[in-house]
Amino acid sequence: MDWQNHLDRIARDVRPKLGRGQVATYIDALARIPNDRFGMAVRTIDGAEFTVGDGEVPFSIQSISKLFTLTMAMNFIGDRLWKRVGREPSGNPFNSLVQLEREEGIPRNPLINAGAHVVTDCLAAHCRNPQRDIIRFIRHIAGNQLIDYDGEVAASERATGYRNFALANFLKSFGNLENDVDKVLDLYFHQCAISMSCLDLCRAASFLANNGVDPVSGERIVPKARARRINSLMLTCGLYDAVGNFAFRVGLPAKSGVGGGIIAVWPGHLTVCVWSPGLDKSGNSLAGTRALELFARRTGATIF
Numbered sequence: 680m681d682w683q684n685h686l687d688r689i690a691r692d693v694r695p696k697l698g699r700g701q702v703a704t705y706i707d708a709l710a711r712i713p714n715d716r717f718g719m720a721v722r723t724i725d726g727a728e729f730t731v732g733d734g735e736v737p738f739s740i741q742s743i744s745k746l747f748t749l750t751m752a753m754n755f756i757g758d759r760l761w762k763r764v765g766r767e768p769s770g771n772p773f774n775s776l777v778q779l780e781r782e783e784g785i786p787r788n789p790l791i792n793a794g795a796h797v798v799t800d801c802l803a804a805h806c807r808n809p810q811r812d813i814i815r816f817i818r819h820i821a822g823n824q825l826i827d828y829d830g831e832v833a834a835s836e837r838a839t840g841y842r843n844f845a846l847a848n849f850l851k852s853f854g855n856l857e858n859d860v861d862k863v864l865d866l867y868f869h870q871c872a873i874s875m876s877c878l879d880l881c882r883a884a885s886f887l888a889n890n891g892v893d894p895v896s897g898e899r900i901v902p903k904a905r906a907r908r909i910n911s912l913m914l915t916c917g918l919y920d921a922v923g924n925f926a927f928r929v930g931l932p933a934k935s936g937v938g939g940g941i942i943a944v945w946p947g948h949l950t951v952c953v954w955s956p957g958l959d960k961s962g963n964s965l966a967g968t969r970a971l972e973l974f975a976r977r978t979g980a981t982i983f
């Protein structure tokens with residue numbers, strides 16, 4: 680397959696969509712990013728890599744971080760996690776409060792904000808220095824020691840994180856946070872504020888395309904069954920309340936973030952990541968979703 684040619688064509692074809700959609704204005708530091716940026720990368724399980732446009736430019740990964748903290752938490756506590764968080768799509772916006780209240784402090788899944796707070800709480804309980812351990816893990820699986828937190832984005836999230844404070848306080852009131860709200864949220868705002876490029880994300884998520892093993896180093900990151908479970912959570916919960924539409928249009932397990940990134944996994948074949956900051960009304964990258972739709976249609980990259 681001529682992956683480079685596919686990426687080049689897709690970058691041309693989505694051009695009319697660039698500049699459309701809204702950047703995430705509720706986080707000041709993200710509101711300043713021009714919404715006409717576009718990058719894409721592919722990494723096959725043979726280790727071949729391809730990029731187009733801004734595919735090597737770091738951006739704010741935001742909720743994509745939930746994938747990596749979930750992987751760490753599952754490695755630490757395994758199935759005990761499911762006592763505290765569900766595995767169903769939420770059908771609600773990523774930062775919705777009503778469902779959490781109605782369901783008595785058990786978030787629907789680990790890939791919406793409240794679920795991610797619980798996951799982050801597990802890391803805070805298990806790691807001596809969770810902030811250091813999260814970045815170490817991500818640097819390791821991405822093979823890039825330069826990946827780091829963006830302090831300005833983290834501070835900006837804290838300054839406007841009213842809904843996250845509300846969610847975490849709800850969780851605490853229902854007894855579903857072990858640590859202090861402030862400690863959990865500080866860690867959460869930092870994990871969201873990690874900067875990575877599409878290529879970094881393709882490398883970091885490669886183990887999910889290869890039964891839990893990094894295809895290049897051969898290192899096992901998670902057991903095979905766990906990789907399958909993480910992929911199914913991405914498929915059913917990875918794109919907020921637009922997850923059904925994304926499965927319909929693309930048909931790959933994926934995780935999006937309000938920074939405009941989407942990482943998708945084609946098990947047994949490759950990882951593909953796209954970045955374009957203009958978001959649709961569900962908070963998913965507008966041009967990015969279109970790019971992945973074209974990619975799946977033209978290359979046959981779908982699990983269905």
Ligand code: GLU
Nearest residue numbers: 741742773871936937938
């Ligand atoms: N930091 C963002 C928030 O918690 C992440 C949301 C996202 O990317 O979906 O609101």
